[in-house]
Amino acid sequence: MLKMQNLSKVYRTHMIETQALRGFDIHVREGEFVAVTGPSGSGKTTFLNIAGLLEEFSSGEYLIDGVNVAGLDDNARSRLRNEKIGFIFQGFNLIPDLNLFDNVDVPLRYRGFDSAERRRRIEQSLTQVGLASRQRHYPAELSGGQQQRVAIARALAGSPKLLLADEPTGNLDSNMARGVMELLEEINAAGTTILMVTHDPELAARAQRNVHIIDGQVSDLEHETRRALASLSTTPEAV
Amino acid sequence: MEVRPILSAMLRNKTAPLLIAAQVALTLAIICNALYIIRDRLSTAARPTGADETNLFEIRFYPHRPIADIRGMQIRDLEALRAIPGVRSVAWVNQIPLGQSSWNIGGLTTEPGKRDSNIQATYYFSGGSLIDTFGLRLIEGRDFQSSEVVESDPRKERAEPQVMIITRALAELLFPGAASVVGKSFYLGGSDDAKPVRIVGVVERLQSPSAPAGARAELSMIAPITYLDGYTRYAVRAEPGQRERVMAEAEKALLALSNDRVLLGKGGFDELRARRYSGERIMAGLLIAVTGFLLLITASGIVGIASLWVNQRRKQIGVRRALGGRRVDILRYFVTENAIITTAGVLVGLSLALALNHVLVGAIELPRLPLIYLGLGALVMWLLGLLAVSGPAWRAAQVSPAIATRSV
Ligand SMILES: Nc1ncnc2c1ncn2[C@@H]1O[C@H](COP(=O)(O)OP(=O)(O)OP(=O)(O)O)[C@@H](O)[C@H]1O
Ligand SMILES: [Mg+2]
Numbered sequence: 001m002l003k004m005q006n007l008s009k010v011y012r013t014h015m016i017e018t019q020a021l022r023g024f025d026i027h028v029r030e031g032e033f034v035a036v037t038g039p040s041g042s043g044k045t046t047f048l049n050i051a052g053l054l055e056e057f058s059s060g061e062y063l064i065d066g067v068n069v070a071g072l073d074d075n076a077r078s079r080l081r082n083e084k085i086g087f088i089f090q091g092f093n094l095i096p097d098l099n100l101f102d103n104v105d106v107p108l109r110y111r112g113f114d115s116a117e118r119r120r121r122i123e124q125s126l127t128q129v130g131l132a133s134r135q136r137h138y139p140a141e142l143s144g145g146q147q148q149r150v151a152i153a154r155a156l157a158g159s160p161k162l163l164l165a166d167e168p169t170g171n172l173d174s175n176m177a178r179g180v181m182e183l184l185e186e187i188n189a190a191g192t193t194i195l196m197v198t199h200d201p202e203l204a205a206r207a208q209r210n211v212h213i214i215d216g217q218v219s220d221l222e223h224e225t226r227r228a229l230a231s232l233s234t235t236p237e238a239v
Numbered sequence: 240m241e242v243r244p245i246l247s248a249m250l251r252n253k254t255a256p257l258l259i260a261a262q263v264a265l266t267l268a269i270i271c272n273a274l275y276i277i278r279d280r281l282s283t284a285a286r287p288t289g290a291d292e293t294n295l296f297e298i299r300f301y302p303h304r305p306i307a308d309i310r311g312m313q314i315r316d317l318e319a320l321r322a323i324p325g326v327r328s329v330a331w332v333n334q335i336p337l338g339q340s341s342w343n344i345g346g347l348t349t350e351p352g353k354r355d356s357n358i359q360a361t362y363y364f365s366g367g368s369l370i371d372t373f374g375l376r377l378i379e380g381r382d383f384q385s386s387e388v389v390e391s392d393p394r395k396e397r398a399e400p401q402v403m404i405i406t407r408a409l410a411e412l413l414f415p416g417a418a419s420v421v422g423k424s425f426y427l428g429g430s431d432d433a434k435p436v437r438i439v440g441v442v443e444r445l446q447s448p449s450a451p452a453g454a455r456a457e458l459s460m461i462a463p464i465t466y467l468d469g470y471t472r473y474a475v476r477a478e479p480g481q482r483e484r485v486m487a488e489a490e491k492a493l494l495a496l497s498n499d500r501v502l503l504g505k506g507g508f509d510e511l512r513a514r515r516y517s518g519e520r521i522m523a524g525l526l527i528a529v530t531g532f533l534l535l536i537t538a539s540g541i542v543g544i545a546s547l548w549v550n551q552r553r554k555q556i557g558v559r560r561a562l563g564g565r566r567v568d569i570l571r572y573f574v575t576e577n578a579i580i581t582t583a584g585v586l587v588g589l590s591l592a593l594a595l596n597h598v599l600v601g602a603i604e605l606p607r608l609p610l611i612y613l614g615l616g617a618l619v620m621w622l623l624g625l626l627a628v629s630g631p632a633w634r635a636a637q638v639s640p641a642i643a644t645r646s647v
Contacts, residue, residue, distance in 0.1 A: 078560070087561050102247065102248075154562070
C-alpha cells in the first residue's frame, strides 16, 4: 500500500535546518492497522504529511498504491489525495459554517460525483458513524467525539484505501477516545489500511503493528515482536 | 455548481457580505448615472453648430467715440478684410454661434394676432451672406438677394425685414409636417400690427449662440439687415489652414483703418466652443473623478474583506486541500463567493440606479437612463469584483495543505 525508502525531509527556515526525517524506511501492507508512536518532535506528523501527500519530501523514494509520488504535479497529488486517502485530524477540522451533510460533501464535490451519488455516500457514511439523524446540524452543536465521528465519515465517504489519522483521540476524553478507536477498528476490518499517530500506549497496543519513530528514523516493532512482548507482560496476570 | 454550500456558509455570517454588496449596489447606482451624465454632457458639448467652425473666427471692436459714418466704416472694414489673402468670406454679424449672448424673438406664430404662441427663436442678422460666411447648408430655397437687405439704425426706427431664412428645426416647429415652407409666412409676435415675414430659404442647421441642451438649440432665423451700430463684430471664414495667419492680419488691417476703436476680442470658433462648454467639461471631469474614486473605494473594500477571509480561513483552506481540493478549486471558491456578493449588489444596484435616475430626471435636465448604461455598469462592477478578488484568491490557492495538520 505504502512504501518509503531512504526518505528524508529537511525543513529550512532562514537560520535553522531541521532534519525531520532521515533514512526513513517503511513498508505498510494493504489492510494493516499501524500505530505510529514516538516522542514529541520525532517526526510523526512529518511522516504522516508526506504519506498523505500534504508535503513534499527532500530525497528518497515513496510509492503509494504502486504510484511513484516523485514528480507528480500539484493537481495529480490533489487527485491522489482525494481518491485514495482519507484524513482525520487531532482538531477534527470540520468547516464550522457548513452543516454535517455539507462537511462530508466537501471531498465528494472535489471528486466530481453527481449529486445522487454524493447524497448516497454522505448518508451511508454518516449512518456508519451513527450521526445520520444530525445531517443538518452544525459542528458547534456536537460534542468533540461526535465531531471526530463526522470527520471520520468525511474521510470515509470517498472510500479511500488509506486512512491517515494524526492523534485522532488527542482532544477527546478516554470514553470518547475508545468509541473513535472502535470505529477505526471496524473500518480497518472492512479492509481500509490505517496509519494512526498516537501518544496513547493503550490505543497503540490495540493496533496490529506499532511503528516507533525516534529522531526522524523508524524503529519498527514488528507484529511478532510486539505480540511476544505483549504476551510476556500479560502472562503473569493470566496465570 | 458550488454555489449552494458557499451561499449557505455565507448566510451564517451575513454582515460583511451585506456591507460589500451594499457598497457595490451604491457604487453601481452612482456610476451608471454618472457615466450617463458624463456622456450626456460631452455629447451636448460636441453638437455641431452648423457653421464651418474650423475655418471661422470672429473679431470685435468697440469705438472710443461716436462714429459719424458707420455705414462707410463697415464697407471699408469688409473690403479690407476681403483683401487679406486666404479669406474666403466675411460678414458683419450681430451674433455668432457659441457666442453665448444672443438676440431672441418670442411669440413666433403662423396665425396673425395669435398672442399665446410660445415659439421663440434666436435672431441672426447681417447685411452679408451668413450662408457663405458661416458655411451653412441650404436645404431649400435660396439665399437673400441684395435688394432684400434693409438698413436699420438703432438710434432711429427699427427696420422690419420682409424675408427670412430659417433653420429646419424652426420650420418643423412653425409648420409641423409641411413638405416645403419656402414662400410661407409667419409673424414675429402676436400684436395686431405685426407684419408677415416670408421664408425664402431653409438651412439644415444653425445653432443659437446660447446652445441650450435639447431641442431649442437649433431654433434660429436669419434676417437680411445692415445694422448701423458703432459696435462691430465680423465673422471671417478663411481658406483651410489659413485661419491663424488671417486672424493676425485682420486685426492689423482693421486697426490700421481707424484708430478710434479698441479690439474687444478675437478668436476661432473652437475657442468659443471651449469657453461655452467649460462648465460641461468641469462637470464631466468631476464626475469622472468621483466615479474613479468610488470604484477604487469599492475595489479596496473587496480586496480588504477577501484578504481578511483568506487569512481567517487558512486552516479551512488547508483542510480543503488535504481533502483533495486543487489550487483551482480554492481559487474558484473565493471567486464564486465574491461573484455571489457582487451579483447581489448588482441586482439591488440596478433598481437603485433607476431610482436615482428618476430623481435626477426631475432635478436636472437629463433624459431617462438608457438600459445599456445599466448593463455597462453591471459589467464594470463584475469585472471590478473579479479583479479585486483575484489577488486574495490567488494567495488562498497558495496555502499549503500541510496547514491542516500543522496549525492548531
Ligand atoms: N514547517 C516546519 N518548518 C520547520 N521545522 C518544522 C516544520 N514542521 C516540523 N518541523 C520540525 O520537524 C521536526 C518534526 O516535527 P513533527 O511535527 O513531525 O513532530 P511530531 O513527532 O509530530 O511531534 P508531536 O508529537 O509534538 O506532534 C520537529 O523538530 C519540528 O520542529
Ligand atoms: Mg505531530
